[in-house]
Amino acid sequence: MTELAFQDQYADEYAHCYGCGRLNEDGMKLKSYWDGEETVCRFTADPKFSGGYPGFLYGGMIASLMDCHGAATAWAAKARTVQQEATRFVTASLKVDFRAPAPTNVELEVRGKINEIKGRKVVVDLTLSAAGKLCAEGSAVMVEIPINRQEG
């Protein structure tokens, strides 16, 4: 894919997230893109992120993947809809239903769909699948931080 990932378009001051910040040396550097009206992020988890037994991902990592992709989706939706540069979205609320174990060492696909855009708030519906099988689904309320919030 040659297009720039959403996270790679964040301003430097917003690019330090452990999950997706391009400037976080130790982070996972998740990348999210448009796929038609949906967004997609692909990630293969190392077995060191296993949960209760080997070969399956722990739930916090599943939530992390959905969280970061949700924030990036909100950013992209705002940038596309309002056609102005968005700052950065943070998670106000994240709901995850775990439907089936998610494997490590297998490419996972996280998908986002815009449910609502209202003012600074974007609600994103999310799924996480492995080899076409739904492993988790949920939704996130993302809120855009005002400019210069980090200075206050």
Ligand SMILES: CCCCCCCC(=O)SCCNC(=O)CCNC(=O)[C@H](O)C(C)(C)COP(=O)(O)OP(=O)(O)OC[C@H]1O[C@@H](n2cnc3c(N)ncnc32)[C@H](O)[C@@H]1OP(=O)(O)O
């Ligand atoms: C500089 C960057 C610093 C950010 C570092 C954090 C980065 C992350 O790790 S993100 C993950 C963790 N998330 C956080 O740390 C966020 C902490 N929370 C906050 O900062 C604030 O509560 C924040 C920004 C989410 C919302 O507060 P505020 O800016 O006052 O927004 P507020 O006006 O109350 O709400 C905006 C809209 O979101 C909705 N909303 C806010 N919180 C929630 C919630 N928990 N559930 C559902 N909806 C919510 C409100 O109802 C409102 O919607 P509407 O316009 O329809 O009435």
